[in-house]
Amino acid sequence: MSRALKEKIIKNVLFLFALVSIIVLALIIIFLFMEGVPIFGVVSLKGFLFGTEWYPTYDPPEFGIWPLIVGSIVVTFFSALIAVPLGVLSAIYIAELAPPLVKEIFKPVIELLAGLPSVVLGFFGMAILAPWLQQTFDLPTGLNILNASLILALMAIPTISSIAEDALYSVPQEFKEASYALGATPFETVTKVVVPAALSGISTAVILGMARAIGETMVVLMVAGGAAAIPESIFDSVRPMPASIAAEMGEAPFRSDHYHALFATGIVLFFMTLGFNLFADYISHKFKEVGSATL
Amino acid sequence: MIRLDDIIIQAKNVNFYYGSFKALIDVTIDFEKNKVTALIGPSGCGKSTLLRLLNRMNDLIDGTRVEGEVIFEGANIYASNVDPVDVRRRIGMVFQKPNPFPKSIFNNITYGPKLSGISRKTDLEALVERSLIQASLWNEVKDILSQSAMMLSGGQQQRLCIARALAMKPDVLLMDEPTSALDPISTAKIEELIEELKKNYTIIIVTHNMQQAARVSDYTGFFYLGKLIEYNQTDRLFTTPDVKQTEDYITGRFG
Numbered sequence: 001m002s003r004a005l006k007e008k009i010i011k012n013v014l015f016l017f018a019l020v021s022i023i024v025l026a027l028i029i030i031f032l033f034m035e036g037v038p039i040f041g042v043v044s045l046k047g048f049l050f051g052t053e054w055y056p057t058y059d060p061p062e063f064g065i066w067p068l069i070v071g072s073i074v075v076t077f078f079s080a081l082i083a084v085p086l087g088v089l090s091a092i093y094i095a096e097l098a099p100p101l102v103k104e105i106f107k108p109v110i111e112l113l114a115g116l117p118s119v120v121l122g123f124f125g126m127a128i129l130a131p132w133l134q135q136t137f138d139l140p141t142g143l144n145i146l147n148a149s150l151i152l153a154l155m156a157i158p159t160i161s162s163i164a165e166d167a168l169y170s171v172p173q174e175f176k177e178a179s180y181a182l183g184a185t186p187f188e189t190v191t192k193v194v195v196p197a198a199l200s201g202i203s204t205a206v207i208l209g210m211a212r213a214i215g216e217t218m219v220v221l222m223v224a225g226g227a228a229a230i231p232e233s234i235f236d237s238v239r240p241m242p243a244s245i246a247a248e249m250g251e252a253p254f255r256s257d258h259y260h261a262l263f264a265t266g267i268v269l270f271f272m273t274l275g276f277n278l279f280a281d282y283i284s285h286k287f288k289e290v291g292s293a294t295l
Numbered sequence: 296m297i298r299l300d301d302i303i304i305q306a307k308n309v310n311f312y313y314g315s316f317k318a319l320i321d322v323t324i325d326f327e328k329n330k331v332t333a334l335i336g337p338s339g340c341g342k343s344t345l346l347r348l349l350n351r352m353n354d355l356i357d358g359t360r361v362e363g364e365v366i367f368e369g370a371n372i373y374a375s376n377v378d379p380v381d382v383r384r385r386i387g388m389v390f391q392k393p394n395p396f397p398k399s400i401f402n403n404i405t406y407g408p409k410l411s412g413i414s415r416k417t418d419l420e421a422l423v424e425r426s427l428i429q430a431s432l433w434n435e436v437k438d439i440l441s442q443s444a445m446m447l448s449g450g451q452q453q454r455l456c457i458a459r460a461l462a463m464k465p466d467v468l469l470m471d472e473p474t475s476a477l478d479p480i481s482t483a484k485i486e487e488l489i490e491e492l493k494k495n496y497t498i499i500i501v502t503h504n505m506q507q508a509a510r511v512s513d514y515t516g517f518f519y520l521g522k523l524i525e526y527n528q529t530d531r532l533f534t535t536p537d538v539k540q541t542e543d544y545i546t547g548r549f550g
Contacts, residue, residue, distance in 0.1 A: 100357070174394035178456070180355060182407035182463060183384035192406070197397050 032270065035255075036263035039063060048264060054228040054239075056248065056258040063261045067228045069268065071238030074231060075224060076214045078149035079156060083213070084206050086153070087160025091205070094161070095168035096190045107165075114158035122222030125151040130223065137235060143225035145234045151223055152213045160209035167201020168194060204284040211276035215269065217242035241269045297514075303328040303497050304349060304386075304467060309363035311344055311353070318344045320521040322363075326467075326514075331489060331498045333508035333529065336518035337544070342501045345518070346469050349499065350386040351379040368466075384411060387460035391472040393452035395444035395459070400436050403444045403455060407463045422462055430458035431488055450481025457488065461496075468492065470500040474507065486511050505545055509533050517541045 039048065043063045051064020094106050129150065130142030171194050179189040195202070225237020226247065239247075245262050252258040302325045311319035319341045326332050334342040347353045349365060351372060364371040372382045384407070395403050404423045405413075413419060423440065427433040432454040436447070444455055453473060460468060470489075474482040489498055489511045502508050508515050509529060516526040517540075525532060525541040536542045543549055 172394070174390065174392060175396060177352070177355070177390060178394045178396065178459075179406070181350065181352060181383055181388040181390075182410065182459065183380050184407075184410055185380055188410055192410075193396055 029270070032263060032266055036260060036265075036267045039257060039260035039264045042257050042260075048261070049268070052230060054244075056252070056261055061257060063257070065241070065244075065261075065265055065268065067230050068239055068241045068244050068265065070230050071220075071224065071228075072214055072240040072242075072269075072272070074145055074238060075148045075152060075220060075240050076210055078145060078234065079152035079213045080206075080210050082149060082153035083156040083160055083209060087157045087209060088164050088202060088206070090157070091161045091164035091168060091202075092190060092195065095165045096194055097186065110158050110161050113154070114162070116155075118155060118216060118218040119222075121151050121154055122219045125219065125223035133235075139235050141225055141237060143223050144237050145224070145231055148220050148224040148238070148240070149234075151219045152216060155216060155219065156209035156213045159212050160205045163205035163208060164198070164202045167198040167205065170201070171197045200284050200286065204280045207276050207280035207283070211273050211280070214276065215242060215273050217246050221246050241265050245269075297325050297327045301327045304365065304367045306345065306348070307364045307366060309345075309348065309361065309365065311341070311348060311362075312360040313356070314358045318521055319348070322521075322523045324516055324523055324526055326497060326499055328497050329493055329495070330513040331493050331500060331511055332514045332516065333512035334499065334501045334516050334518060335503075335505060335508050335544075336524075337549070338503075340518040341521040342516075342518045343471055346471055346499060346501050347388075349467070349469055350383050350388055352383075352388065354379050384463055385465055386467045386469060387463055387465035388469040389453070389456050389460055389471065389473045392476050393449055393456055395447070395452050395455050397443065397445055399441045400444050400447070400455060401440040404459050404462045407459065411463070426458040426462040427455075429461050429492065430454045431484065431491070432458055448481070450477050450484060453477060453481065453485060454488065457485075457492075461492075465496070467497045467499065470498065472501055472503060475503060482507075505533075517544060519544070 048063055048065060050066050051062065052066050053062035053064045054067055055062040090110065094103055098106060125147050129147050133139060133147055134142035175193050175197055176189055179193045220240040221243040224240055224243055226239050226243065227237035228239040231238050245265055249262055252262055305325040306322050309319055309322045310317060322345060334346060336342050344353065348361065353359050361373055365373055396406060401423055404426050405419045408419065408422055424433065427436060432451060435451060444452065447455060474485050486507065492498060500512065512529045515529045515532045517524045519540060525536060525538045527537065532541060533545055
């Protein structure tokens, strides 16, 4: 067999594999829409998104997922409040300030955290965090927004930290040298030169970490409490979208309205994570093109 | 050869190690105030190491060690009570590759002064203008001060880096092969600038380009394998060197 032919075959085989993954993904999305869209024959798009009653098994049923959307947003927001500072600051410490020995220990440990199965984290939230919260704050249940936010933050930290760290590493050494040569301290160099230069990468890290938190199912299913109502405090239970889908799919009769409503919830979730990812992509490209923007 | 009063900075019996590798061997050299001193020699001879030693930039590299003294205005900058940050504010540096910050032209220049406590807007504006005029860049950028420094040409970026160093009002300006990444026209501009700057500053320049050393400097030191082989007035070193090795190098027999 000639070398050129061999090359051609290899190229085409790889193309085929790439094509298969894309087609499978496309089919899943088509399926998601096919199974989700019929619900809009029963309830209007506005009524579905902003309706505050989620009683899919009542007679007549109510398909308003606003409490689920609020649940997802609230839990993601509070986990961001915890995970963003911890993730970004630990990345800054590891990338710029830590002595080599500390770096060698911290970096793999944080990455190991990313490898923890979410069900294990959820178990921890259920068995240890929930009783503790219940006792400490004298609550009816420890399965609530605070618990879910804490556990989700634990999951998002490694993502944020390792992507932000890569961004900090890729800041050219020349910038740091220039800063030191002007009489800056290491801390001033990090805050005024390195972090601004890595800002687009750090933003990407934050957004991807949050995208991970909003789509995460197991943790919120286990520790968010499952109440499909709009929460009034961070000690209330919520039912984020992924938890609702996972909990109810097994009981919803095939191709019933409830079944379609759950798929439609999946579509909403899909658009939210897609939005996060597109935004992350936009931010990371925006600054690159001008060779870093004016800060 | 240099009068004691005119010495601004001197290295005394300096040895320098990268790990176990000895990069400088017993170097003693005096630098005269308001003159241009060139350091030449083949790659790896220690000339850049010596330059970076003079404002403690080598501190930033792990596993390095210094022996001997560097006396700046009567005090050893390697004494234990000296903060390298203070040294670097008095002894500025320009690097081989232009390295402006990804900030506006204005903010590039005010970066150092702001850190050292200047905060009044009018002071900063005056400083920016003065520094850019000194670096002969003012006319080219005075209308685009708020734009990113990254959009300037390589030669303009390097002059911006010089302006940025001058904004700290340093006593000594170290230049590490400042024109090696630039085209001949930009190089000529920087050389003119060096000529102009030596009225007010002491300049120490590392260069690979012997013609450049001959053109811009008053004194030249020739380094080889970590040793200072010959240190002399530039016209003398390039015409009638005292040491055979120097002659071999400048006539192109090695290096």
